Amino acid sequence: MKIGFDASKYIEEQSKYILERIDAGNSERLYLEFGGKLVHDKHAMRVLPGFDENAKIKLLQKLKEQTEIIICIFAGDITTSKTRQDFGITYDLEVLRLIDTFRKYDLSINSVVITRYEDQPAVNMFINKLNRRGIKTYKHFYTKGYPTDVDTIVSDEGYGANPYVEVTKPLVVVTGPGGGSGKLATCLNQLYHDYKRGKKVRYAKFETFPIWNLPLKHPVNVAYEAATADLKDVNMIDSFHLEAYGEMAVNYNRDLEVFPVVKRIIEKITREEAEYKSPTDMGVNRVGFSIIDDQAIRYASEQEVIRRYLIAKCDYKKGKIDEDSLLRSKLLMDDLNLKVEDRAVVKPAWDYAEYKRSLHPKYENAVVMAIEMPDGSFVTGRSSRRMVAAAAAILNAIKQLCGLADDIYLLSPLVLETIQHLKTDILQNEKSSLNCEEILTALTISATTNPSAQVAVEKLLLLKGCKAHCTAILSDRDEQTLRDLGIDVTCDPEYMTTNVYFN
Known part of the structure; x- marks a missing residue:
């Protein structure tokens, strides 16, 4: 496959951009929500030929003296044994694998946060397993009032009901085994507690896909929708960004839907006007600037859409996904005029x-x-x-x-x-x-x-x-x-x- 992505340029530019975010705003700490896969990002490697599957952890390794990591996992994903497709292992095992990988790269692991915790045997067994191996765990419950009652959310009944994760370094990376792990809620929970302690901190997001400065229907962005068909993610034009700056940017439905709420929550916590005017503003994603052959990227992404459709058909046969997810995968194939035989x-x-x-x-x-x-x-x-x-x-x-x-x-x-x-x-x-x-x-x-x-x-x-x-x-x-x-x-x-x- 032809190379279409410059991995070394990406690591250099992305690390520089993260450092700028840490230093900006005269704050003590930056909480950086890491979406997608922090290590072994095989999806990115497939759709961006030339991408180093461990590029993101390598750039964090360059910042390791300033960085510590919080890993989030949704309690429901433990009880349903949700699986990471690339490795065929459940999300709870993926957390253990992430811990070992971070240690290999000499990165500091702060703790594991169980989000939307419920008192269930499988969840408690997982917590016991971590605690007995010397890994700190925290339980975060459903946030009272979320998502509409901001006054309750930003109060002792809301974020205040969850424990504060004790952190010390200027860059706190919040990651998880997959989408819906509760990373955003954990970041906002930390912001609330830090401001109550008189500390000025900030939030930003590192999401590789969709690529905000590529067209909405570019195959690499369609491939992201195919990869998250079970989550029902849909790429959309960032209307907030368009209104604020008059320029097109691509984001996805969950970020766009939650942005007004997140903006109000941050303003309520900080008692200042939010520094971000759009979900795209929140991001630190520079991946689009390292593409060197668009045609190679398009071809690789089309192949990924087909691959995801074939996987969806098998997962449906096995009872792992519902019919809506399968139909969604088929519609994405049709959008790009692809057939299974094109693989x-x-x-x-x-x-x-x-x-x-x-x-x-x-x-x-x-x-x-x-x-x-x-x-x-x-x-x-x-x-x-x-x-x-x-x-x-x-x-x-x-x-x-x-x-x-x-x-x-x-x-x-x-x-x-x-x-x-x-x-x-x-x-x-x-x-x-x-x-x-x-x-x-x-x-x-x-x-x-x-x-x-x-x-x-x-x-x-x-x-x-x-x-x-x-x-x-x-x-x-x-x-x-x-x-x-x-x-x-x-x-x-x-x-x-x-x-x-x-x-």
Whole structure:
């Protein structure tokens, strides 16, 4: 994929702009709400080819002496086991992963705030887990009077009912595992308590998407809507910005809806006229200034819209999202005149599956995966009694990268039979076909005696960034293995079997 984004320019310009915000306004502290993913921002990496998925944490690392971090998580996301799609882990586990990642970058973690807390066993268990590992936690309740009764919100009954998070550094980053985590409420809660203590502090927002200085219907902004279809986010022209400055800026519905309330709350807390005239004013987003190839960005973003639609179809089949979210994803596809087949790897998977089915009735239920290789060619693999389609496709892909003929075995059939014997006859597993992890483990062991297997193992690194498509929904384990390899995979919304548990 062509590079369309200058990552080094972005880190330099963004860090400079944040420092300007910290120094402006003669205040003691800046609360910076971080929207999106602070680390491993794979969405940004996909739609902005050239973007460093860890760019945001790297720029914070440059400011680490001045920075501490508060992580927010909505209690409801713990009880519903909401999942981060990129990694396939729940939001509570994502909080733990964030803590480890921040420590790796030598950033100071202040605490975890449980927002809209309710006394539920799963939530209390999570709090206990954090406390017993020495991580401070705070419980914030529903804010009384929100969103209309500003007098109650900015009072001891509103924000005053929540505890103050004790902070010491001039930049406090407030982040979370995803949208709706309660980051804004936590920032405003802190503003209220700081002003009661006689401290002058400020608030700003770091939201990568939508990109405010690109057109409303630019594919990169449409891709943001596709990524948040379940939250029902809609990009809109910032009418407040247009009225105040006479220039167009793009924001999204939740920020625009809440801005008048936030503005009144800040004015009530500070007893001064708000420094911001629009939601765009609140932002410190400089990502639009680092785009170097608009066409590359457009193409990558269109691919992301298709990818999100395919994921939505599978999530709907699994019961994870409602029909409105699926229809929203389809409408965004239609807005850009896109078809599923515009994801280049889809049709090779469909065509090979159709070809195999035409050969013999025994292939009627064959599952196929296609992988788009770094040189633009396609490699396929089908399910068999030996292995799942994804495992077969990976083996065929690395054989091509090694220049090995298709009929050369990387794994001895005897090795596969031995593992299957263990799996079904000893461990009493219902499925005999080996999954991706089992095949890769066997390949790694075979590399100790098979030179071809040894070369093939090293070629696995070259699959990072490749796209893949499967004609059936992958198992969770196979999907995770493909993610770990860095393969961007989508599926058709069909199950491999009619089983509801052993599937």
